[in-house]
Amino acid sequence: MASCVICLSNFTDEANQQILLNCHHSVHRECLVLWKESAQDQCPLCSEKIVNIENAIPKFKIEFNTTDSYQNMSLPKKELENKPNLEVCRAVKGYVKKLKEVESLLTDKKLEIINLHHLMDEIRENNEVMKRLVETKNAENREMEKNIEELVAKNLTLNTGFFEFRGVYDSIMNEILMKIVGLKIMMTNAMRDGPNKLPLSVIANKIMFAVTEIEHMITLDCPQCRRKVNPKQIYRVILSFETSNSLKLDECHSEIKESNNLLIKSLKSKITDLEQQFKSKEYEKMIIDEKENEIQLLRSQLKTINGSKKLDNSIDELTEQLKCKDAVINQSLMEVKEIEQMLLDLERASRAELKQNEIKISELSLKLNAKDQTLNDLESKSKLSENKYQKEIQRLKDKLKEACSEIQFLQSKLTQISSVIDDFKIEQVFKNFKTEDIPKSVTVDDLLQI
Numbered sequence: 001m002a003s004c005v006i007c008l009s010n011f012t013d014e015a016n017q018q019i020l021l022n023c024h025h026s027v028h029r030e031c032l033v034l035w036k037e038s039a040q041d042q043c044p045l046c047s048e049k050i051v052n053i054e055n056a057i058p059k060f061k062i063e064f065n066t067t068d069s070y071q072n073m074s075l076p077k078k079e080l081e082n083k084p085n086l087e088v089c090r091a092v093k094g095y096v097k098k099l100k101e102v103e104s105l106l107t108d109k110k111l112e113i114i115n116l117h118h119l120m121d122e123i124r125e126n127n128e129v130m131k132r133l134v135e136t137k138n139a140e141n142r143e144m145e146k147n148i149e150e151l152v153a154k155n156l157t158l159n160t161g162f163f164e165f166r167g168v169y170d171s172i173m174n175e176i177l178m179k180i181v182g183l184k185i186m187m188t189n190a191m192r193d194g195p196n197k198l199p200l201s202v203i204a205n206k207i208m209f210a211v212t213e214i215e216h217m218i219t220l221d222c223p224q225c226r227r228k229v230n231p232k233q234i235y236r237v238i239l240s241f242e243t244s245n246s247l248k249l250d251e252c253h254s255e256i257k258e259s260n261n262l263l264i265k266s267l268k269s270k271i272t273d274l275e276q277q278f279k280s281k282e283y284e285k286m287i288i289d290e291k292e293n294e295i296q297l298l299r300s301q302l303k304t305i306n307g308s309k310k311l312d313n314s315i316d317e318l319t320e321q322l323k324c325k326d327a328v329i330n331q332s333l334m335e336v337k338e339i340e341q342m343l344l345d346l347e348r349a350s351r352a353e354l355k356q357n358e359i360k361i362s363e364l365s366l367k368l369n370a371k372d373q374t375l376n377d378l379e380s381k382s383k384l385s386e387n388k389y390q391k392e393i394q395r396l397k398d399k400l401k402e403a404c405s406e407i408q409f410l411q412s413k414l415t416q417i418s419s420v421i422d423d424f425k426i427e428q429v430f431k432n433f434k435t436e437d438i439p440k441s442v443t444v445d446d447l448l449q450i
Helices: 029-037 077-082 087-191 200-218 231-239 241-249 251-381 386-432 444-449
Strands: 018-020 026-028
Touching: 026 029, 087 251, 251 386
Parallel strands: none
Antiparallel strands: 018 026
């Protein structure tokens, strides 16, 4: 319900209580007088200058029902005269208020759309950055996998080389052991006394020859470490040939084991790094899934916004339709003016025709008087039979009745034409007062003139 902008109280149904200012704001008449007395010449709501109170327009409470049928247009003339002249102002104000609300809603929707577009751009940029990071991580993973495959292949080659070397090494060591066993037998035989005892010089030469052979066999290049064998190892072998199985713990073998252990440790560290990277990528994947869910939500919101865009388009179409209706209403007003001019011309013509009919009636009455006179003369002069005389009188009476009926018909037609003219004016004025067909060009002065 409307309220006064000065005292903020609601309006009642008392006549001439609500005043419409030139800025289209409503106030009580008493509140406006007190406001003017306090030297306030501006509207308390919009600060627009207030005109003189006598120029302020009284505002009436009017309710339009747009669903009324066209039969409500044909109201009696007295009821139309009792209606207030500024019903249109209230309807126009409501119409403008609705348009402002729709425009504000439209601007809010446009701002929401712009914000959502910015948010979508940010999400797209973040998605592109995440895709690039994922691609780089995938490339790093591929490189790590290739390195692992290369390391595994190298490990296989090392193992195969080690086993080959182990076979060669075992065969050489077996030959050396056989020679050492032969030298031991020879030395035991030399230490015994008997006919087969060899001299010490011969035994020393054989031992030196055997040592050189063993040194030549052992000092072959190691296929893994390429390291020369020390001659001290030969004497260690000769002096401790019973523990030849302990040669498996040779330095080269230990170094190979150490290198393999280091390789295994490096592989384990790389595997742990890859597991950590995999966990980090799983976390990144979870983040990407959350971002995709947010994108889906934003897409659903975008669909709703597109629906609001359709609503905005429908609102724009309605505004265009209203503009077209305004143009049609203005054209219809021009046509109504033309019709009114035609009706005025028709009224003038009907009045002229009525005058002519009155002249004809007077002429007919004169003719009737002349007929009566002639009848009297004929009655006096000629002695007609009584039947013929009555027939002639009856015929003249019938003509007189026909003339009177024609006069009455012309008078009724004239009254009908005048009533139709008044009704048509009233109907056109009231038809233009409907809320949906209010022309924007109609002013208060035009309504007062109507």
